[in-house]
Structures are given as structure tokens and as C-alpha cells.
Amino acid sequence: MVTTAASGLQQLQDRVLKAGLCSYCGACSGLCPYLVPLQGRMATPDACNVTASTRCINFCPRTGLDMDEASQAALGVAYSGKPIGDYQQIFIARSNDPKVLKRAQYGGAVSVLTGLALRLGVINKAVLTRTVNGVPRGVVASSWEEVLECGSSNYLVSPTVAAFNRIPASNGAADARIGVVGTPCQIQALSKMRASPLAGRSNAPRLALTIGLFCTWALGHSFRTMLAKVAPPEQVKRTDVPPPPARIFVVQTDQGKVELPLDEVRQHIPLACQLCADMTAELADISVGAAEGIEGWNTLVVRTKRGAELVQAAFDQGLLKRGELPNESLEHLKGASLGKRRRAVTNIAAKSGSQDNLLYLRLRPELTRRWQGS
Amino acid sequence: MSGIASYPAGSTQLLLGNQAIARGALEAGVQVASSYPGTPSTEIIETLAEVAKERNLYVEWSTNEMVAIEVATAASFAGLRAINPLKHEGMNVAMDFLAHLNLTGVKGGLVVVVCDDPQPWSSTSENDSRLIAKWLHVPLLEPATGQEALEMTKYAFELSEKIGNFVMLRSCTRISHGTSNVVVGELPTTQRTAKFEGTDAPHGRHAVILSMEPKIQAMLEETPFNQYQGPEHPELLIVASGTGRPYSVEAVEMLGLKDSVGILHLGTTWPMPKKVIEKHLPRTNRVLVVEEVDPYIESNLRDIATDIGWLAGERAVLGKRSGHLESVGELTPDRVIGALVSILDLEYQSTDKEYRQQAQAYAQKLVSDRNTVWCAGCPHRGSLWAVKQALKLDGRDGFATGDIGCYAMDRRSGYGSAKTGSVMGAGIGHASGFGRLGQFGFKQPVIALSGDSTFFHAVVPGLINAKHNKANITLLVMDNDATAMTGDQPHPGVSHDAMEQEAYPVSIEGICKGIGVPVQVFDPFDLDKTVPALLESVQTEGQEGPRVIIMKRPCVLLPDQRNKEHDYKVWIDQSQCLGESCGCGQYCVRVFKCPGLMWDRAAGKAKIDDASCYGCGLCAQICPVSAIKKEPIHAAV
């Protein structure tokens, strides 16, 4: 071991954290005492001295994300770079259970599918995101009640993958089948972990299901101060970003609805999100988002066989109601997703100072050119 | 009878310099002794406290040095003899009062013993307290041996009463902590009755004490403490005081210079014994002054030598100002030898250079590389771990303002949160100041550190200042039931005093509440609670005024803690330990650094050093994979 080399942690600090690339996905965390997610930032209380190939730099999607490798590991195919990724089916759906609809963000498809996967034994642990005191963090759910407690979206960045990492490798985790619900960056991290030579020192081999959430951007934790002016965290029931042309951020509290001007809210989007090229969680088994213009419904994108089987079971058991996604909605979704790709590669090039240097993002050149719009 | 009170008059005893001073005070009929612990002065009070009951003395560890000298002075005002031993840094605290007491004068003999710590071994600063005597126009005595320490202390009381002012006795680490044979004298059989009849006001007394100086000088000239030893007309005259005297004797003997170098031993160094000097200077053309720390005698001697017209032509006063000796660091016989060799142009090699290098290299192999560390089981490790975690997690470049106590090690060998550290009470004072820099763009969180004894000593005014002036800071008080750094002496927060009698324990929490500061009390080993509490406290934005967090757990060196059975059996399951690999990186031995943890080189894993481990179980909380196991030894834990 070369002792003069920078530790893995030091490299992560230099290449990702200090460079403003960190999306706070949590993939580097929960593995050691040196990376602690706190308030939207990876804190590093102590210096690590491990200079050999370390998990933090190997798992972090922002030290370098080869989309072909990630796609092979997650979906078993080379990366196509299509606007909303590769998929088998796309449709809209919603839960049939009023209790779920009351708690969920939109149609509750995510909660229903997670609950069903647990019940069927497809997975026996679900890594979800739960909000406590206004702050989202990863939790491990193994019952329907726990799944429901995580319902609805928190727009703050959340280090959810850390909870996946923290599931102990001993104590019977060898037979753990883990499902994860996460934003695109979190699903990317899991895919990179699967592809990594250090996958064996992670829970990646036990990853049995990924449900991705659509994501245009998330918010840094500085937004908490803005939100706290509307209501104290415990009174915030739900937040939502209605589709354009509405330029508002809706906060539902015990007292009623408050609308914040979206432009002000957007001030809190971290740089990392502006460099993100994935809107539809294209590496997940199933991706779920809003059904724009159809209130209380979800758009579902099914990408893998195991995703399709789970969705089918949900229909068979009458847990989900299915509907067709209108063609114009699909076109609109593709447009929005491509728009995010274009903005991302533009922003990355602006940051790196070169059209050919996409920092962390490793794409085949023709894709780069396509997204750059030339 | 016990301790120093049990020695029969005329017997020879093996005594620490500090014990000799205590015995001298006892022989002089001291009735009151007060101080604040401070190395190397502490044993004087401890020795007197031991015999307080049987000798009917009043001995106290005071809240701080200024209170201590005021307490001792009260006894003097009431006609009793009193002693006030201090370390040099304590002297600075006492100075505010002493710089007025010299004007007021005293009644009963009052001796201020100041123990300097050249190098410094156990202090933050190295300074020379002798200049204070000159500044305050009070007599200064400098013993060089244990016997002199006793004799001079006794004489100091007499002198003090004769001149109606206090007398300074200057010791230093090697005198106070050196052990030598001392022939002891008689102990008095009677005591004085205390009665106060008023004092002079200090105003307008400067002229009076100045006019006293020649009289004092005359008295000191008569004492047996200044002696010449050597040939009639030496080639070089050494003028030495304190440790400089035995070191000079040793150097002259080693170099075989008895016939060519004379030594003028000075025991009374303010006012300088002018006549003694006048008498011996003309013996030679060159003088080397050997003294501890500053060129104090050297400068004064130069004045006298110029006044009497000796210093002219080829004649020279050599020493620190001429570069033959250093003003920095402790004086040693080697340094004196070096000066003599250079002045007299001698061939001398104390040890062969190559031999020395080889010996050093070999010795280095035998000792392990060790820094100053907190004891295994020390509560400070938990407290300062939490401070580090909270400040680093917060991530805004927060820092701790340090203070004086065992926790000061955080700065050098601990977790490095403390970025300042000079004198007692400065931590809270600095914090109070930093806490008001917001208007100039200052955003870093600040945690002021304090011990329990320090809290009483000097932190309360700073805390009041922070409260009154709305400084947004956190004060961490590490309450370990003792003045730990100097050897676990009692302080106002504990329920016994220096004489092991019951005392009223003043509540730190109560004081804070009285000031109107929010207080939380934690066990420093409860990291699950302390880290979030400190984090929350440093993140309290826009809050006006300080918050106090008290960490309460006794020092492990307190007798009842030292002798009790361990709380936990602690061991490491090496099959789980990640060692040097990713996920750990020797976190426990490298970052957490308790001496109870050691590195098993053969296994490449950590292990518990059963001989050092205190069984506190703290490390089990920080192991990233819970490979450190703990099991309560008593069901009750």
C-alpha cells in the first residue's frame, strides 16, 4: 500500500464533495464512520487513512458513472439513452385503497407495490424514505404499516442509500432480499454498486427490487428555513409541485394550503441536481411518477421482468387500477425527460469548461452529441 | 503526630523542596495557608493540610489565587503568620491584589512562595517571577537547596514582620520537586490569637515603600544567604542564584576549575545585596551570571557594576545577554559547562557525538512513540469526542476555545477542536468575544471549554459577560469532581475541603441558572445524547446569549474511582474487526485513541490492553461494526 496516496475519503472530498457534485444519495455512507449525512451535506468528522480501493469512491455515482456498465448491471442491456430509458410497458395506475390514497403522494402505486413485494416475499426488507421533523432519511420497512408511514414525497434530498448500506451483512442478512425506493440518483448509485468490483462488500448482491421515482430536481436543506416560515415541520402534511404552467410549490398544513412561488423555491436546488441527466429513474425495475393532468394517478414505467411480474400481481390481486397513458402525455414526458438530459450536459460542460468533459457522466460519444443537440 | 510535624528537632529528613518550605513555615509558626493548586507549588499546601488538625492550622484550597492571597492576608492583618504558595501563572492572577498589598503592608508575617516552571514542564508559559519583587519593591529570597528552602522560609516570616510587608520566596521546579536531606528545627509550642485592628490605605504609600528599600537592603546584606566560595583572585567569577548555584559548583568541579573560578552564591536577590557585590567584584575582570530564566540578576548586577565604576575597559558581565547562556528553557549543569568552556576557551566534550547519536537511536527503539493522552476511562475523552463530532458535523469551521485543565490536551494530542488555550478563564472570555463578531461576518460556531475547578476559578465572570452581552455561544463544563490536572484537589463544588473536612458543595448548575443561562447536564459517556445536544446547541441560530452543557463524571484517578471494580468487561471480537480495511481504517486506535486500545500487529486487528483498559465501555459506542464488546461486571450497571 502506498502511504503517500490520498485516502479514498480524501479523493471523494476533492472530486465530489468539494466539487459540488454530491447529490446526497447516501451511497458512500453507512459503510464506515467517516461519512455522515447531515442536513443535506456529507459531513466528514475524521480523516480516513485507507488508500486502497475504497467503497466510498467505488460506489459514489459522481466519481464516475459509466452508463453502459450501470445499465448492464441493473437491466442487463447496454445503455440506450432513449428519452425515458428502456421499458416494457408504460401506463397509469392508482391504488384502490382510500387509506393509501389519503397518505400517498399521488396514486400510491409505490406504496402498494412495495407492500405487495414484502407480502409476496419478493423482498423481505424495503429501504424507504421517512420524514421525521421535516427531515427525510432512509429507513428499513418490513411491514405494510411501516411502508404506509413513508408515504408521500419529501422534496429535500435524502441520503436513503445509506440505510441500504447499513443493513448488516451478518445476522441473517445473507438471505436478505432488499427492495429500494429511490430517486434516479439513488437508483444510479445502486446500479453502480452492482457493477462495482467491490459489490461483494456491499448489499448489492441482495438487491431484489428497485422502484425509482421520477425526479426533475430535489431541494437542498436550506429550503427548510423557507418552509419553516410557512409552518413548523410537524404541521406540514404534504408538499407538491403541480405541473406547469402553475409556477407554485404547494404546502399542505393542518391549517390548509399555502402556495410558495416556485422560482423562490428553485433557488434551493443544489448544483448536483442541475448536473443530473435522469428524470425517470431509467435504471429501476419500475419507475413511478405523477400522471400529469390526471390527479390522484401515477405514471408507471415497467422496465424489467421482475418489475412486470410485480405489477401484474398487483393488478391480479386488485390492489391497483390500471389506465392508459394518453399519447400526448407520453410525448410530453419524453420531452421533459430529454429536456433534463440537455440541461444536464450543458451545465456539466459549463462546469468542466469542455463539451467533451462530462465530469462524472460517462456516455458513448454519439449519445453525448445527441443530448448536446448537435 | 504525623507527616512533617512528627520530625524531631535536629533530625535529618529526606524532604521534597516543597516539604522543606512547609516545615520551615511550620517552624516559623504559620497558622494559615491558602492557595490554588498549581504545579510545581501544590505540595506545600498538601503537606500543611496533612498536619492542619494536629497543629491547629487553617489550610484551604481557595477558589483562585487572588482569593487565596486575600485569605492569607486576612490572617496577616489579624496578626497571624500566613503562607501563600503559587505557581508563576497563579502569581499573575494574584498580582492585582499583590500590587496593592505591597503598599498597604502586612502585620503578621506573610510569605508568598512563587514556584516558577522553567522549560515549562507543567505550564503553558515560561516566565520569571523575580521581576515582580523588583516591581513591587518587596524582598526576594531564592533558595538553592532543601535546607535553604527551610531556613529561608523561616527567615522570610521574621523579615516580613520586621519590615511590615510581605516577602517573596522564589522556587522553581527542580528546587520544589527535588529531594534532599534537610536538618529540621524546633516547632513552636504557642500560637497567636487573631485580632484585626485596621490597615493602612494603599494611597500615597509608594514613597513609603521606596524609602524602605535601603533598609531592607541593609538587612539582607547581613544574612548568611550570600556567600563567596573560591580562590582569592579567580580568573572568572560566577554569580549564581537558585539552581544556578549547585549547577555551577558541579560544572566547576567537573572541569577542574576550582583554582581559577570562584562562585558568589546569591540567596537574597531583591533588593540586590550591593555591598556583597561591591566586595567580590574586584576579585576579577570577568563575571558570568548563572540564573534560571531571565537575565534578572545579570541586569541588576550590570547596574551595580556600572554605578561602582567596575564595569569599564576589559571588564565584562557575561551570561544570557552575551549569548553564553540561554533565556529559554530550563538551566542545566550542561548549559553551565557549555558557558564555561566557551568563555575560558577549554577543550571539553561531555559525551562523544557519535556515541550520543548511537545511544539515542538505540534508546528510541526501546520506547514507543507516545503522546500525552487522557487516561483510559477519562471522562474528557467522551466530552471532547462529542465536541469534535458536533463541530465537524455542523461543518461551518466551528472550534472550541480551550482552557486550562486535563482537557487542554485536546489541542495537542486529543481531537484538536480547541484552537486557543492560555490561562484559566480565557476560553469563555474569548468565546464571549467571538460570539459578538457576527456583525463583522463571523459565522463559526464556538464552544468554550471549562473544567469544574476552572469554572469556579475564572469562568463565572466570562459567562456573566456572555450572558449580559448576548454572545451566541456554548459553554461546556466538564465536571469531574476535582481539580484533576494537579492531582485531584478539592474545589468549591465538592463536599470536602483541603483538610478533608466537610465543606459546602457549590452547584455549577445552580450558578448557571442564577445567571439565567439554560443548562443541560449529561453523562459524557452517553454519546447518543451528547453529540445531538452539542450539535443542536451550536446550531441555535439567532439565539441571544450562551447555553451551558455540563458533562458530569468523576476523574478516574480519584481514590474511590481508582479502587473500584470496572463497570464493564470489554473485549474485541477480532473476527468482526475490520482493522485497516475500508469501513474502519483503525478507527478506534487511530482516531478515538484510548490507551486501553492497542494494535495487534500480528492479527492486523485492534485489541484491548487489559492492563490499561478501565472498563468504561466508551469505545464500544464508536466501533463502526460493533466488534468491541462490553458486558456489565455488576448486574446493576
Ligand SMILES: Cc1cc2nc3c(=O)[nH]c(=O)nc-3n(C[C@H](O)[C@H](O)[C@H](O)COP(=O)(O)OP(=O)(O)OC[C@H]3O[C@@H](n4cnc5c(N)ncnc54)[C@H](O)[C@@H]3O)c2cc1C
Ligand atoms: C425529490 C423528489 C422529486 C420528484 N420529482 C418528480 C417530478 O418531477 N415529476 C414526477 O412525476 N414525480 C416526481 N417525484 C415523484 C413523486 O413525487 C412520487 O414520489 C411518485 O409519483 C410516487 O407517487 P406515489 O403516490 O406512488 O408515492 P407514495 O406511495 O406516496 O410513495 C412515495 C415514496 O417516496 C419515497 N420518498 C419520499 N421522499 C423521498 C426522497 N426525498 N427521496 C427518495 N425517496 C423519497 C418514500 O420512500 C415513499 O415510499 C419526485 C419525488 C421526489 C422524492
Ligand code: SF4
Ligand atoms: S453523490 Fe452520493 S455517494 Fe457520492 S458523495 Fe454524494 S452522497 Fe456520497
Ligand code: SF4
Ligand atoms: S435531480 Fe437527480 S441528483 Fe437531484 S435528487 Fe433528483 S435524481 Fe437526484
